[in-house]
Amino acid sequence: MSLALRPPEWVDEAACTSTDPDLFFPTQGGDTRSAQLAKAICAECPVLAQCLAYAVEDPSVVGIWGGTTLLDRQRIRRDKGLARVGGGTTVRCRNGHARSPEDRGGCEQCRVESRKRYEARKRARRQETAA
Secondary structure, three states, rough: OOOOOOOOOHHHHOHHHHHHHHOOOOOOOOOOOHHHHHHHHHOOOOHHHHHHHHHOOOOHHHHHOEEEHHHHHHHHHHHHEEEOOOOOEEEEEOOEEEEEOOOOOOOOOHHHHHHHHHHHHHHHHHHHHHH
């Protein structure tokens, strides 16, 4: 049994479909000219917005998509504090934990972990002074 994944419908209209695919998958630390050329092609693409949204939504996407590199998309996700989990948008804290959008003081998991670190430091100081 083979599992065939269909690309999104907008891919057929993408400017990259008529160019060399290697441009959109530059080697890391390699020649940046191919990445710049790929981004220039993306800038003229009629489905740029759909492509970018698709690539930001799916962290497993590699290469140049929507005029961005993998690193660009990681920054976008981090700056927005959003990640797609289970089909829904989840707000994330700076450590990547899911949290309530109303929770302004950090997520519960971060507070618990912070408290544990504090208690461990406190115990270590007590042991140092007792010795």
